[in-house]
Amino acid sequence: MESVIDKLSEIETAASRIMESAVEETRRQDNAAEERTSTYDNDTDAQAARTLEAAKRTLQEQADQELEHLKTSTERSLRHMDAYYKEHKDALCDKIYHKIIRM
Structure with missing residues (x-):
């Protein structure tokens, strides 16, 4: 009977070690x-x-x-408008003058 108890004790100890090892392995994982x-x-x-x-x-x-393109386009438009104004300023002034007079 005592040998059976000793064997059960050994099995329990082994099972505890296995459980501790499994817990430790789970923790590592x-x-x-x-x-x-x-x-x-x-x-x-x-x-x-x-x-x-x-x-x-x-x-x-x-x-x-895009900004560079807009700058270039704007500068070109301003040059064109300035050239147009210089070329046609007298005619533009006359149109404005006549519109003001008609009011």
């Missing part, structure tokens, strides 16, 4: 999973930041090009 998740999150955040920065640069370049 949880920590490893957390670390992988953290690494993935950091990598994803860094990639998103790089993508966002590239998009910002592209948009800024497009805006700069």
Whole structure:
């Protein structure tokens, strides 16, 4: 009877060690999973930041090009209007004068 109790005690001790080992292994796997998740999150955040920065640069370049185009177009229009005014100022003044008189 005593040998049966000793065997049951040994089995219980072995089972406790197995359970402790399983708990420890679970803890290690949880920590490893957390670390992988953290690494993935950091990598994803860094990639998103790089993508966002590239998009910002592209948009800024497009805006700069559009601004340059508008400046060129505006300067050309102003030169054209100035040349037209210099060439036709007498006729324009006469039209304005006659409109004012008719009122």
